[in-house]
Amino acid sequence: MSVLYRDLRYLRLKVPNLDAAARYGADVLGLKLEDQTEGALYFRSDARNHAICFYTEDTAPAVAITVGSKADLESVFNQISQAGYTPFWLSEGDAEKRQIKAGLTVAAPNGVMVDVVWRPLTSGWPFHGSRPTGITELAAVQLACTDIEANEAFWMNAIGGIVSDWAGQAVFFNIDGAHHRIALYPSDRDGVLGVTFGVEDTDHIMRNWYFFQQSQLPVVHGPGRQPTSGASFVSTKGVGDILYSYATPMDAPHANGPRQFPDTAQSHCAWNSPCMLDEFKGALDK
Numbered sequence: 001m002s003v004l005y006r007d008l009r010y011l012r013l014k015v016p017n018l019d020a021a022a023r024y025g026a027d028v029l030g031l032k033l034e035d036q037t038e039g040a041l042y043f044r045s046d047a048r049n050h051a052i053c054f055y056t057e058d059t060a061p062a063v064a065i066t067v068g069s070k071a072d073l074e075s076v077f078n079q080i081s082q083a084g085y086t087p088f089w090l091s092e093g094d095a096e097k098r099q100i101k102a103g104l105t106v107a108a109p110n111g112v113m114v115d116v117v118w119r120p121l122t123s124g125w126p127f128h129g130s131r132p133t134g135i136t137e138l139a140a141v142q143l144a145c146t147d148i149e150a151n152e153a154f155w156m157n158a159i160g161g162i163v164s165d166w167a168g169q170a171v172f173f174n175i176d177g178a179h180h181r182i183a184l185y186p187s188d189r190d191g192v193l194g195v196t197f198g199v200e201d202t203d204h205i206m207r208n209w210y211f212f213q214q215s216q217l218p219v220v221h222g223p224g225r226q227p228t229s230g231a232s233f234v235s236t237k238g239v240g241d242i243l244y245s246y247a248t249p250m251d252a253p254h255a256n257g258p259r260q261f262p263d264t265a266q267s268h269c270a271w272n273s274p275c276m277l278d279e280f281k282g283a284l285d286k
Helices: 018-028 070-082 092-098 148-158 202-214
Strands: 008-014 032-037 040-044 052-055 062-067 102-107 113-118 135-145 162-167 170-174 182-186 191-199 219-225 232-238 242-247 259-261
Touching: 008 113, 008 135, 008 191, 018 032, 018 040, 018 052, 018 232, 062 070, 070 102, 070 113, 092 102, 135 148, 135 242, 148 162, 148 170, 148 182, 191 202, 202 219, 202 232, 202 242, 219 242
Parallel strands: 008 052, 062 113, 135 182, 162 259, 191 242
Antiparallel strands: 008 062, 032 040, 040 052, 102 113, 135 191, 162 170, 170 182, 219 232, 232 242
16 A cells, blocks of 8 residues: 555435435434535534535545545555546535545546545534444445456555455455455445444444334344454445444454455354345355
8 A cells, every 4th residue: 555544534425315314314323413505414423524424416426535645645646547547636616515625536436436635624522423322433335346356456556455355255445554444345236335333342233223123224234243354233224225334343454464255144244144235145145
């Protein structure tokens, strides 16, 4: 990885209705609505000013990663170009929408935009969610890919991510020292598959599971434990037609390098929890 990224910064997701997204972000996810405009909602999950932005304009979804200096932005721009992709500098208006000083964007093969950003806005206030979820951070984003090899090559060669593990064809990318911030899954569609918020411990996984059940929300995966990262998790499906998960802290990347797990459902959940999505079943168990 030629540039050391600081973090996974935000997810931008188009939704059909901002009122419904506002209720879902606060009442279901337990996030804090920090800012809003006529066409966008900015929700906090931690010290950053926003971790997820719901918007209505007709633009592609985006996931952002942070660099530490303006020189790093130049380096990443050149790295992406040399890998054969076409990055664009974000305009002042686009930077303002993203609450950043400056940045670039590039389309991944699955159509999701990858923003590389510098000086993203951080809130000076402690995070207090609308319910006791145990949220501590924006932990990871999952991406659906019809061409998994092309997307793996993009994240490796253009972005400079490091593979932590494979589970069948699914691949987990380390960008900042965590086991993974980006996970790619083979799918019959392209786009954002889901987003994961980190929570303190397994107690909060169970609390959120009970909340889903009591609120009659679909539990599409979990409670379970991911064999690759070691994180316990539970997932529901909601606004924007993606997964929303809570997960405990991940293990560090394996000291001896990436491992290959079988292409089975057990490689995505060691507890054999029920799963409603083919992306987490593995080719051998579909």
